[in-house]
Amino acid sequence: MKKFLDLITEEVTKAFTECGYDAKYAKVTLSNRPDLCEYQCNGAMAASKEYKKAPFMIADDVAAKLVTNPMFSMAESVKPGFLNLKIDEAYLASYIEKMCADEGRFGCDKAEHPKTIIVDYGGPNVAKPLHVGHLRSAIIGESIKRIGKFMGHNMIGDVHLGDWGLQMGLIITELKLRKPELVYFDEEYTGEYPMEAPFTIAELEEIYPTASGKSKVDEAYKEAALQATNELQQGRRGYRALLDHILNVSVTDLKKNYENLNVSFELWKGESDAQPYIPDMVQKMKDDGFAYESEGALVVDVKEETDSKEIPPCIILKSDGASLYSTTDLATLVWRMKDYNPDGVIYLTDKRQELHFIQVFRCARKTGIVGPNTELKHIGFGTMNGKDGKPFKTRDGGVMRLEYLVDEINEEMLKKITENQKEKESLDISDEEAKVTAKVVALAAIKYGDLSNQASKDYIFDIDRFTSFEGNTGPYILYTIVRIKSILNKYHGLGKEETGAFIEPAHSKSEKDLMMELSKFNAMMENAFEESAPHKVCAYIYDLANAFNSFYHGTKIMSEENEQTQKSYIRLLGLTKAVLETCIDVLGFSAPDRM
RNA sequence: GUUCUCAUAGUUAAAUGGAUAUAACAAGCGCCUCCUAAGCGCUAGUUGUGGGUUCGAUUCCCGCUGGGAACACCA
Numbered sequence: 064m065k066k067f068l069d070l071i072t073e074e075v076t077k078a079f080t081e082c083g084y085d086a087k088y089a090k091v092t093l094s095n096r097p098d099l100c101e102y103q104c105n106g107a108m109a110a111s112k113e114y115k116k117a118p119f120m121i122a123d124d125v126a127a128k129l130v131t132n133p134m135f136s137m138a139e140s141v142k143p144g145f146l147n148l149k150i151d152e153a154y155l156a157s158y159i160e161k162m163c164a165d166e167g168r169f170g171c172d173k174a175e176h177p178k179t180i181i182v183d184y185g186g187p188n189v190a191k192p193l194h195v196g197h198l199r200s201a202i203i204g205e206s207i208k209r210i211g212k213f214m215g216h217n218m219i220g221d222v223h224l225g226d227w228g229l230q231m232g233l234i235i236t237e238l239k240l241r242k243p244e245l246v247y248f249d250e251e252y253t254g255e256y257p258m259e260a261p262f263t264i265a266e267l268e269e270i271y272p273t274a275s276g277k278s279k280v281d282e283a284y285k286e287a288a289l290q291a292t293n294e295l296q297q298g299r300r301g302y303r304a305l306l307d308h309i310l311n312v313s314v315t316d317l318k319k320n321y322e323n324l325n326v327s328f329e330l331w332k333g334e335s336d337a338q339p340y341i342p343d344m345v346q347k348m349k350d351d352g353f354a355y356e357s358e359g360a361l362v363v364d365v366k367e368e369t370d371s372k373e374i375p376p377c378i379i380l381k382s383d384g385a386s387l388y389s390t391t392d393l394a395t396l397v398w399r400m401k402d403y404n405p406d407g408v409i410y411l412t413d414k415r416q417e418l419h420f421i422q423v424f425r426c427a428r429k430t431g432i433v434g435p436n437t438e439l440k441h442i443g444f445g446t447m448n449g450k451d452g453k454p455f456k457t458r459d460g461g462v463m464r465l466e467y468l469v470d471e472i473n474e475e476m477l478k479k480i481t482e483n484q485k486e487k488e489s490l491d492i493s494d495e496e497a498k499v500t501a502k503v504v505a506l507a508a509i510k511y512g513d514l515s516n517q518a519s520k521d522y523i524f525d526i527d528r529f530t531s532f533e534g535n536t537g538p539y540i541l542y543t544i545v546r547i548k549s550i551l552n553k554y555h556g557l558g559k560e561e562t563g564a565f566i567e568p569a570h571s572k573s574e575k576d577l578m579m580e581l582s583k584f585n586a587m588m589e590n591a592f593e594e595s596a597p598h599k600v601c602a603y604i605y606d607l608a609n610a611f612n613s614f615y616h617g618t619k620i621m622s623e624e625n626e627q628t629q630k631s632y633i634r635l636l637g638l639t640k641a642v643l644e645t646c647i648d649v650l651g652f653s654a655p656d657r658m
Numbered sequence: 659g660u661u662c663u664c665a666u667a668g669u670u671a672a673a674u675g676g677a678u679a680u681a682a683c684a685a686g687c688g689c690c691u692c693c694u695a696a697g698c699g700c701u702a703g704u705u706g707u708g709g710g711u712u713c714g715a716u717u718c719c720c721g722c723u724g725g726g727a728a729c730a731c732c733a
Binding site: 334372378528 | 660662673675676677679682697699713714725726727728732
C-alpha cells in the first residue's frame with residue numbers, strides 16, 4: 064500500500080509539472096505548523112531562483128491547480144512562498160479504511176527483496192551474571208531485529224557469548240584447586256565424562272570472581288590459569304568437557320534471564336565457535352600478502368588516504384601468537400559468511416568500541432572475508448547512567464545485576480497496581496493477575512525508557528522517573544491500549560458486532576488528528592528499519608497515544624446514538640489498538656488486559 | 659598531545675536546511691453524577707559562544723569554551 068505522503072506528493076508533483084515547474088521542487092513534508100495546515104511544500108522558494116519569479120507567484124500557480132483536487136480540503140499559498148495543504152476528510156477516511164482492511168500489515172508492505180541480516184547483540188560472558196551493562200544491547204538489538212522481521216526480512220539474532228580466553232582458564236584452575244579429585248583433571252582418563260556438571264550456576268558465579276581476584280595477587284596462580292587456558296585451546300579432553308559444562312550451566316541461566324526480558328536469540332554461538340576458523344583465516348591473510356609482522360605482532364593495515372585520524376593496524380595475532388578480540392570477530396565473520404551469506408551484519412555494542420569495529424570491518428573487506436554485497440554496521444550505544452550522570456551503580460557502588468534491577472522495578476510496579484486496585488474496586492484484580500500485570504508493565508517501563516532515547520546517546524536511567532508512570536512512558540502507552548480494550552470489551556459484551564462497519568469521515572478535529580497519526584504508520588516503520596532507530600517507533604506511538612486520548616476524552620463512544628457512526632468509531636479503535644500493539648511488539652513488550 | 663563525539667526550558671529528551679523550536683517531568687490553574695484521572699485542557703519558561711555558507715541554520719562549515727570517549731597486542 065502506498066504511503067500517504069507519497070500519494071500527496073504525486074498530486075503535488077502533477078500540479079508542479081502542469082504549471083511548467085520541475086518535479087523536483089514538489090517535495091511535500093509534514094507541516095511543522097499544525098495550526099496552519101497538515102502538510103506543506105516549500106518547493107516554490109527553492110524554485111524561485113531557477114524561474115526568476117517571486118516564490119509566492121509559483122506557490123499561487125500550484126495552489127490554483129490543487130484547490131480543485133478532491134484529495135485536499137485546503138490548498139493555499141502563503142507568503143513568502145509556502146504551499147499549505149489540508150487533507151480532505153473523506154479521502155483520509157478511505158485511506159484509513161484501506162488500512163483496516165489490510166489485516167496484520169495496516170498498509171505497511173513487506174520488503175520486496177527480503178534480506179538476510181545477522182544481528183549480533185547480547186554479548187554476555189559465560190560464568191558471569193548479566194549486569195546493567197548488558198541491558199541496552201539486549202533491548203535495542205531485540206527491537207532492531209523485530210522491526211526487520213516485521214518488514215519481512217530474514218533477521219537472525221546471535222547472542223555471541225564471551226566464552227573464550229583467560230576467564231575459562233581461571234575457572235578451571237580454581238575448580239582444580241577445590242576439587243582435584245574430579246575426573247576432568249585426570250589426564251590418564253579416557254572414558255566418558257559425567258553428564259552432570261560438577262557445579263551449579265551459583266557456584267560458578269562465585270568461582271569466577273574469586274579466581275579473578277586471586278590471579279591478580281598470586282603470580283603462580285595466574286601462570287596456572289594461563290597454562291590451563293592454553294591447554295584448553297589445544298583441546299585437552301577434560302578441559303573441553305568442563306567448558307561444555309560451564310557453557311550448559313551458563314546458557315540455561317542466561318536463557319532464563321533473557322526470557323524475562325522478552326529477548327530471544329536464533330543462534331547461541333560464541334567466541335569459541337570461531338576458533339576452528341582462525342588458522343586457515345590467518346594463513347590466507349599471510350598468503351595474500353595482507354598480514355605482516357609489526358612490533359612482534361601479526362597485523363593488517365587498515366588506514367585509508369581519507370582518514371582524518373590515525374587508524375592503527377588491525378592486530379590479527381599477538382606477539383606470543385595468541386588470538387585476541389579482533390581475531391575472534393573476524394573468524395566469526397568467516398563462518399557467518401559461510402553458513403548464511405548475509406546481506407548485512409549489525410553489531411550492537413557500547414559506542415566505545417567504535418574503533419575496533421572500524422578496524423575489523425576494513426580488515427574483513429580488504430582481506431576478502433566479506434564481499435561488497437554485505438553491509439557491516441556497528442551501532443554503538445551510549446552509557447546508561449544513574450541520576451548523577453555517572454555510570455549506573457548500586458547504592459554501595461558495585462555493578463548492579465540485571466535481575467535485581469528488574470526485581471526492583473517489578474516491586475515498584477506491583478505497589479502501584481495494588482494502590483490503583485484499591486481506588487477502583489470495580490476492577491477486581493486478583494493478587495495473581497496483579498503480579499503478572501506488574502511484570503508486563505515493568506518491562507514496558509524499562510524498555511520504553513531505554514528505546515525512546517536515540518541509541519547513540521548516553522541516557523539517564525532514573526528509577527524514580529520510570530516508576531512514576533506519567534507522561535512519555537511505557538505505562539502510558541499500555542494504559543492507552545488498556546482503555547481501548549476496555550471499550551471494545553464493553554461493546555462486544557452488549558452483543559454488538561461491527562459487521563457492515565466502515566470508517567466514516569472524521570466527525571471532529573480530534574478524530575481527524577487520530578486518523579492523520581494512523582496514516583503515518585507505514586512510512587514510520589520503514590524509516591525506523593532503514594535507520595535502525597527504535598526510538599522513532601516510540602515517538603510515533605507516543606503521538607498516536609496522545610491523539611487517541613484526546614479523541615477518547617471528547618468522544619463518548621458507548622453512548623453514540625447513530626449505530627453506523629458508533630461502528631465507525633469501534634473500527635477506528637480496533638485499528639488504533641492493532642497499530643499500537645504491533646508497535647510495542649516490535650519494541651519487545653506487550654500490554655495487559657487491565658491495569 | 660591527536661582524533662572523535664556531545665552541548666536545546668529548572669530537569670530529561672524531540673526536531674529530512676524552513677514559518678511562532680516540540681514534548682514530558684517539576685511549578686501554577688482547571689476538569690471525575692460521564693467508556694479506567696496511570697487521563698484531558700490551560701499558563702509560564704529553552705538552541706553554550708564568535709564567525710561563515712544560504713532567501714532562510716538547532717541542523718551544514720570554521721574557531722572558542724565546557725562535558726564524555728578512543729588512541730596496536732583487554733574484551
